[in-house]
Amino acid sequence: MTRHYQCPGCGSTVEYDPSVKKLYCPYCGERYTVEEHGRRFANTTAEGSGRMDTVVREKLREKAIVPVKVMQCCSCGAEMTLNNVETSSFCPYCGQATVVTERLQDYLEPEYIIPFKVTREQAESIIRKRLQSGFFIPKGIRNFKTDRLRGIYIPYWLFDVYCSDEQLWRSKEGRNEVFSYCAGDCTFHHLTAEASRRFNDDYSMKLEPYRSEELKKFDAAYLSGFYSDRFDVGKKEAREYAEKRVHELYNSEVEETLKGKHGELLKSDPKTDFLRADYALLPVWFLTFRYENRPFTVLVNGQTKKMVGAVPFVKAKAYAMFAGMAVVLCTVLSVLFSCANYLCGYAVANTRGNGNGVGRLIGYYVVFIIFLYGWTWVTAVKRYRHMKKCISLTCANSTNRFVKERQDR
Numbered sequence: 203m204t205r206h207y208q209c210p211g212c213g214s215t216v217e218y219d220p221s222v223k224k225l226y227c228p229y230c231g232e233r234y235t236v237e238e239h240g241r242r243f244a245n246t247t248a249e250g251s252g253r254m255d256t257v258v259r260e261k262l263r264e265k266a267i268v269p270v271k272v273m274q275c276c277s278c279g280a281e282m283t284l285n286n287v288e289t290s291s292f293c294p295y296c297g298q299a300t301v302v303t304e305r306l307q308d309y310l311e312p313e314y315i316i317p318f319k320v321t322r323e324q325a326e327s328i329i330r331k332r333l334q335s336g337f338f339i340p341k342g343i344r345n346f347k348t349d350r351l352r353g354i355y356i357p358y359w360l361f362d363v364y365c366s367d368e369q370l371w372r373s374k375e376g377r378n379e380v381f382s383y384c385a386g387d388c389t390f391h392h393l394t395a396e397a398s399r400r401f402n403d404d405y406s407m408k409l410e411p412y413r414s415e416e417l418k419k420f421d422a423a424y425l426s427g428f429y430s431d432r433f434d435v436g437k438k439e440a441r442e443y444a445e446k447r448v449h450e451l452y453n454s455e456v457e458e459t460l461k462g463k464h465g466e467l468l469k470s471d472p473k474t475d476f477l478r479a480d481y482a483l484l485p486v487w488f489l490t491f492r493y494e495n496r497p498f499t500v501l502v503n504g505q506t507k508k509m510v511g512a513v514p515f516v517k518a519k520a521y522a523m524f525a526g527m528a529v530v531l532c533t534v535l536s537v538l539f540s541c542a543n544y545l546c547g548y549a550v551a552n553t554r555g556n557g558n559g560v561g562r563l564i565g566y567y568v569v570f571i572i573f574l575y576g577w578t579w580v581t582a583v584k585r586y587r588h589m590k591k592c593i594s595l596t597c598a599n600s601t602n603r604f605v606k607e608r609q610d611r
Contacts (some may be wrong), residue, residue: 204276204300207239207426215277217299217427220318220504225423236423259309263481266397266436273302282609287400289432290355290425292611299426306422310432314360314417314482317424318353318504325487325502326351332509343498343513346491352605353504355430355483356406357397359440360414362478363390365448370469373460381468384456389477390448392417395440397433397481400604404595408510409503412484416505420483429608430483437479445474488605497602512592 206215209227216234219226224233273282275293282300284291289310290301306312320328326348334344366387373380392414396406418424449472457465485504490497493514500511595601 262309264438287431290430291609294609312420313480315420318485349490351489353428357433359395360392360480364475367472373465395444397435499601511596
């Protein structure tokens with residue numbers, strides 16, 4: 203069963219407008235809060251057979267079992283080609299914003315949602331400003347032509363987790379080894395675990411954090427005018443990921459408090475207790491453009507405006523800048539080296555030919571130059587590898603398919 207949300211005034215389809223945080227009718231111009239609209243249409247909500255047993259409901263959530271059915275547009279009756287996880291889309295024939303109510307009932311219904319705060323225009327503006335300000339970004343990308351721009355609600359599990367641990371660490375303080383015994387506990391609130399197999403996990407991590415204090419009780423009216431997916435990663439599988447992440451976060455915090463550097467965890471006895479698990483939908487904008495016949499997809503957090511995505515750079519500019527920095531560095535070091543030679547010669551003349559100190563000083567400078575060049579090179583290589591990985595993520599076929607395989611309006 204599909205549904206579109208009607209305007210109480212003229213009967214046209216209303217869509218959620220992030221700029222005013224209300225449902226908006228494009229025909230008569232009326233605006234309604236989600237609560238107001240719900241009260242007016244309280245008797246038109248989808249009828250079900252009642253809430254299923256809590257135990258059964260939780261078992262289905264554990265394994266992410268979801269029925270797949272052919273959907274029809276509730277406005278024109280045309281068949282809609284939706285994948286098996288979509289919960290809201292648009293009819294390709296009449297353009298109606300449509301919500302698949304059968305995929306939002308019982309164990310499939312989210313507890314919470316963070317509605318879009320960033321509008322379509324704002325999302326595109328954020329990406330354009332960032333790319334146009336990049337000195338190394340090719341002109342063809344800075345003036346990109348948008349292929350598609352879609353707002354999609356991504357499914358997440360939100361966990362409240364209590365963690366305690368007793369650990370033994372070894373770290374270095376100068377030439378000495380320091381052993382530290384650490385015992386503590388903490389509670390993580392609304393720890394996110396992405397619940398979509400189609401969405402790239404690396405992108406999910408980079409989009410965080412979301413501000414969980416803005417979570418709202420779920421209402422399907424927020425989905426009108428946007429795309430959305432239901433979960434296909436069960437709570438059990440997501441819990442395993444969350445437990446691993448809790449331990450990583452806990453260990454990193456403990457390591458920061460250690461006396462010394464280069465901490466190594468020798469012994470650990472972690473205990474975790476999952477206090478609560480909620481199903482929520484979180485907003486993301488996806489913008490796709492093409493460059494050199496390849497699709498690139500850049501993301502914007504629909505709540506915080508955080509942009510995620512790297513694009514190709516002009517290698518000639520990067521190499522020229524690196525070479526220029528090397529020339530400047532060599533020039534500065536040559537001047538310093540000449541000054542050192544002069545001072546050393548002066549010192550020799552005034553110490554009756556004792557050149558041992560001169561040799562040591564020159565050796566120090568040679569070592570310093572080698573270290574500086576090595577550090578610069580290693581840093582540049584690490585930065586290049588990281589950038590290359592980010593670019594491959596932006597132009598990944600899986601990300602492009604995730605956005606592309608949806609009904610166009």
